[in-house]
Amino acid sequence: MNEISPRKTLPRLDESLLTHLPPFSKLERRDIRTILDQATSRRYDEGVAIFDEGAPADRFFMLLDGYVRVVRFTPTGEQVTALHIPAGQLLGIAKAIGRETYPATALTATESIVLSWPTRLWDTFVSSYDGFSTETYKTVGSRMGEMNNRIVEMATQQVEQRVANALLRLINQTGRKTPDGIEVDFPITRQDLSELTATTLHTVSRLLSAWEKRGLVQSKRKRIKVTDPHALVVIGQG
């Protein structure tokens, strides 16, 4: 698995794909053309691995559409979600942090469209393209910040607070407005949420049921909609 599929059959990828994305937004049309011509485009089904923890980092990626969960597996097979990555961000940028292998596994949370480049081009990107490096390190920084927050949360908060905060973060990062609330716009199970908050799917299920009774959320299978974000914020503080 995980082999690279043939280049998309479209004659050329359109430049507008990248022009508005931070790492590339300062570049000339001509540079973007070059970058796209070196890229491989690929579609992934929901729930498959884009790359695996420990594998040689031979490519780096830009998520054009979809959502990705970055997870790690324990020796006993449990899995822990480290991050969620929305469309428009780079991933698999091991080279940026001086690594030769991927530090975690990237799983698609939805069907996704991804561009990728061979890692040997990394240094060229960094040195030739204005703003690429700066924006990349901002991404690294914000991910570190996120991890940091998770550590603090896990260390100091109760399960109910953690789940509330995780849900709020999800709708902030990847929420979609609906007439009666904000919905996490990718499929997410109780199990997923429990892996994100270091608890069990049972506890998450109980919490969501309780919140639903109180009118704070509505949820169906794999779908969660927050109808009263403010009340969740209150729960999140304790």
Added chain:
Amino acid sequence: MNEISPRKTLPRLDESLLTHLPPFSKLERRDIRTILDQATSRRYDEGVAIFDEGAPADRFFMLLDGYVRVVRFTPTGEQVTALHIPAGQLLGIAKAIGRETYPATALTATESIVLSWPTRLWDTFVSSYDGFSTETYKTVGSRMGEMNNRIVEMATQQVEQRVANALLRLINQTGRKTPDGIEVDFPITRQDLSELTATTLHTVSRLLSAWEKRGLVQSKRKRIKVTDPHALVVIGQG
């Protein structure tokens, strides 16, 4: 507090201070001279802040001697230790991750000697000094890895395992060999260990007492010596 004390009165800092440290090890004597001439040297007492979370990142630092704990405070005043930094590493490198403020507070765990430079020199360092950037990003990468591991541990392991692993990590990173074991070579309280493992000082105390009875560790006030690392590894796995 935290104001910069006058330059050390020694006529010049010696070049050998930096030549063997990874971020500078590829440099010519002349470059190191320039770098040192721009540096401010300062001694900090044990337990004081080198910089504070949220403050503008106007300087970056190299820890020449001592140990530093990187901590974050919660709104309710609890504190959580994110990392330990041994001598020879850079810290406060907010600029490297695209931040304008320090993401956490750095507290000295022992009396420490620190060099620092104004952040405006950062870009010069990165572009002019061969290997500086690469080594810096390796540091960032390994710190991310460490944080990642902590998340996984906190999410999946019992308190006893976490404490065992934290202790093992401490003696790996900063251990000092003694005739009858390996000692964490900076003062560390039960409270410190509990902040590192997301538990209470009481639980840590009970665990250490139990381990001491079984002959795995010896501990005095603020000192912990591991006499049977292998047994701790076993506990750490579960």
Added chain:
DNA sequence: GTCGAACTTTGCGCTGGCGCAAACAGTTCT
């Protein structure tokens, strides 16, 4: 429509480790 798989809900009992409390032991200051 039927089947099976994947996901969700709910009940119940148990326990790891926290909160509280109190005493004890080094260290530093005067």
Added chain:
DNA sequence: AGAACTGTTTGCGCCAGCGCAAAGTTCGAC
């Protein structure tokens, strides 16, 4: 030497949340 402080130990009771179990629901495949 005594006082004041900081760090450590230990006992006891409690409960949040886990483990286990079983049943219910939704969805897709055939």
